Amino acid sequence: MRKWHIFQISFFFFLSFQIVNAQQEVPVNVGSLIIDKNITETSIHIPAKRKILSLEQRTLMGKVNPMSYLSAGLLFFYQRVLSEQIQANCVYHISCSEYTKKQIEKRGLIIGILKGCNQLNNCFTGIMSEYPEYKISEDLKVINSIGDEE
């Protein structure tokens, strides 16, 4: 077997491991759920309302740049169609696609994509141990913010 076959197979296993990890949910104790919350309050999962990239506060160049619209359209398509289909469960509080979209809105296309790629690269369950305790929310997600850390 050639070398690149080995790498392809290992890459496939790595990807499947990531997907399985992403789809794992935190086990919920049903008894405690009933006691803690009124059962009538529970409702079915409604996907979050998403909007296409807002370009209201951008400069004229930002508004006429076709790449902004292309990236916004691709992200919108991913969020509305693909993400719902694969039931993606991001380890970050603001999901990778939403984070990228907001970074593009705030910092422009180049920095936004770089920051989005970085979060995508770090989107695995083990990353949680590298964050300080106060950055982990109660539902075991990393609290990330769009602005700079203060």
Place this chain on the structure above:
Amino acid sequence: MRNSIIFLVFFSWQLSAQINKEFINHLSVQKLPAEHFCYLNSLSVSANQDSLCFYKSKYYLQYFDDSLFRANVFLCPTLFFADTCMINYANWRYIKEKGKTRDEWFGWMKANESKYFFFNYLNRYYEAGLNPQTFNSSYLPPELKNSFVKYRRIDNRSPYAAAGLSILVPGLGKLYGGRKRSFVNTLFMHSMYGFQTYESVAKLGFTHPYSVFSLGLLSVFYVANIYSSYHDLKEYKIMLKNQFYEDVANYYYPYSESCILR
């Protein structure tokens, strides 16, 4: 008769001017914010302004309102610095805050330290967070040592060096910044992208769309890794500092809570 009327008028005026400390303590312990607020505002203007400001600042500290608390404290610094419990509680409350609010408060405390001659551990810990290299960690309680030592180790490191290391080996800057798992993941992903790109260029040629796409993807992730190594290390330092302050606040919580409610 005339004297007794004058005495009664004077006495009733004095009654409205007095602050009932026991009643305020009761409202504070029972946690009745609406009643507490109404009582403080019902007090006459002729009441002792220093005391009134002091009790108002205590109220705004308990039901935390940063701007109103500071506005009242700045009017009665002598009473505030005489109350060690309140200094403790205020410091504890502000050390949990993030960014500019915390820095402004402790800056004001430091400016008044020599004037009012007080000592507080939380002020020392705040300064330890600002200059971790000069602070002697042997004075810290064991519960705070771990987070402080971790913060001090990372604080030395330069974000530019992290970016430079990431240029040499993808992810090495993250290892330098104290993130081992991130380093392993980044290196693995980049080697995968690299081999995929190499394979496509070797098999299909440099000008094939798939090769161009692979090369573009690799370049974006490579540049993102360099940028993020620089940016993440800066953010990581701030996060570790905040975690240290958070640990300090948790460590001192029981003492501070009992102080303000007395």
